Amino acid sequence: MHFLRFTHNVWGQEVMEGISWDLLPVAIGIGLAVIVGHALYRVVRKK
């Protein structure tokens, strides 16, 4: 997995282009993990 995307400027130098879109599923996964984790905690706490 890459964290950044790179491109080349007009002089051929490597410059940052932005973050890697490989991180989008990670962001969604973290959100889902918090939601599922809290939902499970609620279920366990109720028992």
Add this chain to the structure above:
Amino acid sequence: MSAPSGGIRHAGIDRLFHWVTAAAVLILLCTAFLPIAGLHFSWVGIHWITGIVLIVAVAFHLLRSLFWQSLRSMWIGSGDFRSGAPSGKYSLAQKLMHHVLGLAVLTAVVTGALMLAKVDTPWWHRNPYWLSAGTWGVVYVLHGLAALAAVTLVMIHIYFSLLPEKRAFLRAMLRGHE
């Protein structure tokens, strides 16, 4: 956590700000990430116009909170960590969500405002050479990180707002009171 108890919790202007911001952030996230996920459409126009709406909304909120509202109600102090102590208008969790999501949105707004220089609009022509390629890279990285953080935080924010025990807060954001 202090639940709303009959009085007005959010003034109409604050509720309008919240829902305009929510709609703008959701449109911006969809126009940013759906094309990356494979759903291709002409997204740039919708994105920068919605971005300007968000810039105006955030500027309004900053001015209103600085000059017309109590900053203390959002301040995190030692009282927030005392168990059993009555919290103020907002719980620690609500303050943390506001501050973290606010930081992400503010970062996206500032970097997005800079990126407006790269689009043609009825008011100005694009100038991609306004900043160096390296500086644009930093702007894009910060914009992307803020957007990804917003994805995670918006998911969590919507989840907690829909929990049955938090329903009073959602009603207050819709109607002003519980």
